[in-house]
Amino acid sequence: MSRLPITKTPKPYVGGAFIRSESGRVFPVKDAAGNFFANIPQCTRKDLRNAVEAAAKAGPGWAKRTAYNRGQILYRLGEMLEARRAEMIDTLALFGATKSAAAKDVDVSTDRLIYYAGWSDKYEQVLGNVNPVAAPYFNFTVTEPMGVVGVLAPDSPALLGLVSLVAPVIVSGNTVVAHVSEKTPYPAILFGEMLATSDLPGGVVNLLSGFRKELLPTFATHTHLRAISATASADERKTLRLGAAESIKRVKFTDSDIDWFAATAQSPYAIRDTLEFKTTWHPIGA
Amino acid sequence: MLANSPSAALARLFDEVGTVDCVGVEERVAKYTTRSIKKASKVKGLKLAVSMVDLTTLEGKDTPGKVASLCRKALRPHEDPGVPSVAAVCVYPAMVRHARKALGSDTAVRIASVATAFPSGQAPLKTRLAEVKAAVADGADEIDMVINRGAYLAGELAEVQDEIAAVSAARGDATLKVILEVSELETYDNIRAASFLAMRVIREGDFIKTSTGKTSLNATLGNNQVMLEAIRDFYLDTGVAIGMKPAGGIRTAKQSLQFLIAVKETLGDAWLTNERYRFGASALLNDLLRQIETQKTGAYQAPYYFSDAAESY
Numbered sequence: 001m002s003r004l005p006i007t008k009t010p011k012p013y014v015g016g017a018f019i020r021s022e023s024g025r026v027f028p029v030k031d032a033a034g035n036f037f038a039n040i041p042q043c044t045r046k047d048l049r050n051a052v053e054a055a056a057k058a059g060p061g062w063a064k065r066t067a068y069n070r071g072q073i074l075y076r077l078g079e080m081l082e083a084r085r086a087e088m089i090d091t092l093a094l095f096g097a098t099k100s101a102a103a104k105d106v107d108v109s110t111d112r113l114i115y116y117a118g119w120s121d122k123y124e125q126v127l128g129n130v131n132p133v134a135a136p137y138f139n140f141t142v143t144e145p146m147g148v149v150g151v152l153a154p155d156s157p158a159l160l161g162l163v164s165l166v167a168p169v170i171v172s173g174n175t176v177v178a179h180v181s182e183k184t185p186y187p188a189i190l191f192g193e194m195l196a197t198s199d200l201p202g203g204v205v206n207l208l209s210g211f212r213k214e215l216l217p218t219f220a221t222h223t224h225l226r227a228i229s230a231t232a233s234a235d236e237r238k239t240l241r242l243g244a245a246e247s248i249k250r251v252k253f254t255d256s257d258i259d260w261f262a263a264t265a266q267s268p269y270a271i272r273d274t275l276e277f278k279t280t281w282h283p284i285g286a
Numbered sequence: 287m288l289a290n291s292p293s294a295a296l297a298r299l300f301d302e303v304g305t306v307d308c309v310g311v312e313e314r315v316a317k318y319t320t321r322s323i324k325k326a327s328k329v330k331g332l333k334l335a336v337s338m339v340d341l342t343t344l345e346g347k348d349t350p351g352k353v354a355s356l357c358r359k360a361l362r363p364h365e366d367p368g369v370p371s372v373a374a375v376c377v378y379p380a381m382v383r384h385a386r387k388a389l390g391s392d393t394a395v396r397i398a399s400v401a402t403a404f405p406s407g408q409a410p411l412k413t414r415l416a417e418v419k420a421a422v423a424d425g426a427d428e429i430d431m432v433i434n435r436g437a438y439l440a441g442e443l444a445e446v447q448d449e450i451a452a453v454s455a456a457r458g459d460a461t462l463k464v465i466l467e468v469s470e471l472e473t474y475d476n477i478r479a480a481s482f483l484a485m486r487v488i489r490e491g492d493f494i495k496t497s498t499g500k501t502s503l504n505a506t507l508g509n510n511q512v513m514l515e516a517i518r519d520f521y522l523d524t525g526v527a528i529g530m531k532p533a534g535g536i537r538t539a540k541q542s543l544q545f546l547i548a549v550k551e552t553l554g555d556a557w558l559t560n561e562r563y564r565f566g567a568s569a570l571l572n573d574l575l576r577q578i579e580t581q582k583t584g585a586y587q588a589p590y591y592f593s594d595a596a597e598s599y
Contacts, residue, residue, distance in 0.1 A: 223588045224587070
């Protein structure tokens with residue numbers, strides 16, 4: 001007797017849970033061979049709003065953790081990815097990557113998580129400062145996370161693009177609401193399952209699948225998002241800039257054709273892009 | 287069951303006022319959350335909800351300064367002049383005179399005060415009545431009293447009703463709101479029966495209220511529905527219109543619209559006014575303002591754009 005296969009319902013990771021879209025809508029995704037793979041939730045602006053609420057709720061607790069602990073958790077996320085390496089490689093291959101390209105995507109993604117995990121308790125020494133001032137004061141500059149950050153991930157590389165944009169944002173205590181690749185959303189949904197098992201508090205990273213065109217204007221105008229880190233076309237950049245200007249929001253674009261695999265694609269300055277600086281004057285001898 | 291046991295007293299009351307179909311109520315209220323209210327009707331509903339808020343602060347750390355700023359917010363919740371002021375501020379009796387000072391005597395915002403040894407009600411009747419009189423003398427327009435749940439559960443129904451009547455006599459011209467504290471009454475049957483006990487001895491225009499907000503379970507659509515139906519049945523019997531105030535646990539604009547749907551579909555438009563329906567809430571007002579602004583600008587709003595939200599995230 002043949003057995004009925006149990007297929008997985010892909011659901012993106014939002015607020016520490018795997019959700020369907022509030023709209024109930026889905027869109028079909030095909031694998032590289034053109035066969036139907038699964039229906040993926042088509043998240044709406046209301047799902048985005050709910051994700052921002054979840055991110056805002058998780059934010060203070062995440063930012064209050066020690067830098068060391070945030071590093072440990074990012075490292076643990078790397079461990080989870082490494083443990084499910086084969087599954088992730090097969091998934092990327094299913095959507096058109098060669099086996100070797102898929103392996104490279106997964107391995108560099110893992111290494112990138114470990115890279116930023118290492119920076120967690122070190123970027124402050126590099127980006128913060130004791131400033132020389134011509135008066136009897138100690139003058140310090142320290143960094144603070146901005147809050148909830150919107151991420152718009154590229155289509156390719158399917159996993160590394162998302163990881164490269166998310167990791168430097170959350171390492172400093174920000175939380176993220178990310179739109180994942182519209183073309184190949186499933187690797188990001190699988191990555192969500194690793195986020196869920198990595199000790200990362202629910203709501204720190206929220207992933208939304210769906211149509212970029214529908215969600216982009218809300219990413220631009222939602223006033224609770226303090227910054228956007230995105231790969232975007234010229235038209236999308238315009239929409240994002242206009243909406244961001246309305247809500248005084250910082251925008252950081254990454255060119256989608258950069259060499260994501262190179263060492264130059266990772267840097268403490270990527271952490272700086274979603275930090276606020278606070279300078280304190282303290283009287284000497286007081 | 288002995289004829290003079292507590293359960294016999296309650297059973298007689300249930301026979302008289304009728305019991306509640308628990309499953310039916312839950313099914314009915316589940317439908318309220320499926321209504322789709324959008325655009326102009328949503329804005330109208332949100333503004334109506336603002337006008338029904340009893341903006342509340344009931345904490346041990348309340349100060350005259352905090353009450354004064356609450357009063358300013360009650361008068362002018364938002365810079366947009368299209369947003370109405372709230373129905374009332376709700377404070378402890380000791381804060382009534384500070385609220386009166388902040389609001390002045392000629393104001394649309396009323397002052398409600400929780401008298402009668404709020405929230406437990408466990409003080410001698412004489413003390414509770416003195417508290418009511420003192421609050422009214424200090425300028426309270428409305429008195430929120432708690433019923434004696436201990437007496438109710440012990441079957442001393444006459445005592446419960448006599449105490450409500452005594453408070454009603456003591457409050458003078460002020461409006462009375464009778465808090466049933468539904469979480470301590472435990473069943474829908476008890477909530478309905480206690481609603482009737484109260485409604486029979488209060489005046490037209492007075493309110494029955496779900497809870498103190500100090501226990502784990504507060505206003506839900508379910509117990510709101512039971513009380514609305516009690517008000518409806520009482521009105522059809524006697525012609526006396528009693529108001530309703532759910533309190534505690536209503537934090538989002540969406541919830542408040544669902545409660546308003548329950549009012550409209552159970553009691554009709556005549557109750558869609560702050561003279562007959564109120565929300566006892568503190569956090570709700572900010573979410574209402576936030577949603578009104580979202581409707582106006584088309585952009586989702588951050589909570590820290592509105593006063594009171596101290597967190598920066």
